Amino acid sequence: MVSRITTILSLTLVTCLATLAQAQVKSGLEVGDYVDAFDVKDCSTGLSKGKTLCYR
Helix, strand or coil, rough: CCCHHHHHHHHHHHEEEHHHHHHCCCCCCCCCCCCEEEECCCCCCCCCCEEEEEEE
């Protein structure tokens, strides 16, 4: 009985680890994805110094 439970748990663990190893990690935008507008604070010495600007 103990060996049967150990075998089942071992197979379950191996299956989970294999699935995790196969998963691909994706970060950031994909090529061609739409980028929403975002606000930044201008830190330059130009005319917009200190203002919040919207980039698209």
